[in-house]
Amino acid sequence: SLTYAPSFGIPALRGKWQESIFEKNSSLSGKKISLPVVTCGITHGISLFADIWVDPDDVVILPDMMWGNYNLIFSVRKGAKISQYSIFTENGTFNLKAFEDKIKEEAGKHKKLVVMLNFPHNPSGYTVTENEGNGIVEILENQAKAGINILAVTDDSYFGLFYEKKSIKESLFARLCGKNSRLLAVKLDGCTKENFVWGLRVGFITYGCQTEGDPSPVYEALEKKTAGCVRGNISNASHLSQSIVLKSMLSEEYSGEKEEKFIILKQRAERVRNVLSDSKYKDAWEVHPFNSGYFMCIRLKTVNAESLRVHLLEKYGVGLISIDEKNLRVAFSCVEESDIKELFDIILQGVEDLSV
Ligand SMILES: Cc1ncc(COP(=O)(O)O)c(C=O)c1O
Incomplete structure (x- = not known):
């Protein structure tokens, strides 16, 4: 019989995906992150994130070029306001100044900011350089230090497809983790594009935070809250798809x-x-x-x-x-x-x- 999967996802897959996150993101070395909770693709991960963390009238900061579905999820479903900055400078670099100005402007109006970071980016195909990436992290850390609660969410759908030397080769999640107790890093990723299995619908939500002492109880609570949201939404993601992904990840090929x-x-x-x-x-x-x-x-x-x-x-x-x-x-x-x-x-x- 093909049984239900747990709402958290199959434990062995969660463990394997977490291990792979550490392998792919060297800045996570020595840091603690939650176990990933399995979602039904990354769209579901974004939507769950929004259900758990976004209230009507919250602000979600995004670039002027963005994946259209963010609008459906954050504005149409959740009633949040999307506030956009222009992503590129005239010289074809990431517009760090526009990003910082937007963060400061919204921080002047809200105690909580949701900041979506999507690299490799849909639609432009751009990934920030080391300097630009570190600049983003610093801007968010400074706001957290100043007392603003920041939810920094990385949509890493196209993770790993980095073609040029100059771009960063890890998720900004890795650098945002553990920066400040007011900064919660949330990683949304999955097999859709990373593993070239668009129709299997296997995604993950993983948390990274800074706590006094051992973060494990906080991560356990966050995982339970997230799995509770999966339970009340689709009950659990496909057992068959999760088993296929796990088996493939364990394969030598x-x-x-x-x-x-x-x-x-x-x-x-x-x-x-x-x-x-x-x-x-x-x-x-x-x-x-x-x-x-x-x-x-x-x-x-x-x-x-x-x-x-x-x-x-x-x-x-x-x-x-x-x-x-x-x-x-x-x-x-x-x-x-x-x-x-x-x-x-x-x-x-x-x-x-x-x-x-
Ligand atoms: C930026 C971005 N996020 C999320 C998704 C959705 O991924 P999934 O097919 O796993 O729901 C896409 C895919 O089109 C995307 O471009």
């Missing part, structure tokens, strides 16, 4: 198979960079910085992004996502390396069609 997939995606990202270095595209768009994940974005100079999206779909059968009036997201992760040049040539053709 696990890391080799992950590496193979990583290399395919990295080659696609490199091909995109290479193709876009051609000056023929420069009058049509600018390329937003990208160095990781599944996506990249172009900022159109002459045509409306939604009009171009519809035109490309109708005339050429090419499906992209428009982020706003100017920005189009390209999911290079799902395009064969050999088709990438053609893809951008079609986008350019689409721009030219709309310009006549």
Whole structure:
């Protein structure tokens, strides 16, 4: 018989995932974190996080480019206010100043801030550098020291897909953990993209905090609260999916198979960079910085992004996502390396069609 899983998740999987978090995040060395609680994919993790921690009229700080589902979860479901900063500077770096200004502005109005951090980022495919990452941590730590309660949540959906030297190679969760008693770090991650099993729906919520003395009782309480929320929501995540993930993680082929997939995606990202270095595209768009994940974005100079999206779909059968009036997201992760040049040539053709 296929029994229920515990609402917390299968103990062996929780242990294995926790072990893997330590392996993948060197700054966690010597720190204590909770055992992960299993969710039904990362969307469910975000939604559970919101159920437990977000009240109506709370503020959730996010960049101006963001995954659309945050809006459904935080604004529509929870009635919280999303407050946005502009993610990039003119020079194509993370806009630490805009982030700090936004945090200070909202800290002036709220005693509690929810700060969502998503690197590799959807939609831009950007991951912060070491300096930018440390800057984010310092800004949040300073506010916590000043008496603001901070919930710093990392959405690590695309974790591990880092293609360039300059970006940070661990989750900001690892650096936020243990910084201040007013700063609770929450890690939302899962197998969807990390393990390339989109339909299995296995995600995790893990906590990192600073306490006086042993944090274990605090973590136990947080795990129980979270599992209670799973219980009252979906009861428990699929036993079958959790068993498959656990078995795969214990298999000798696990890391080799992950590496193979990583290399395919990295080659696609490199091909995109290479193709876009051609000056023929420069009058049509600018390329937003990208160095990781599944996506990249172009900022159109002459045509409306939604009009171009519809035109490309109708005339050429090419499906992209428009982020706003100017920005189009390209999911290079799902395009064969050999088709990438053609893809951008079609986008350019689409721009030219709309310009006549
Ligand atoms: C930033 C971000 N968070 C969460 C998710 C959802 O992940 P899952 O499919 O595990 O619910 C996605 C996937 O599209 C995403 O882009």
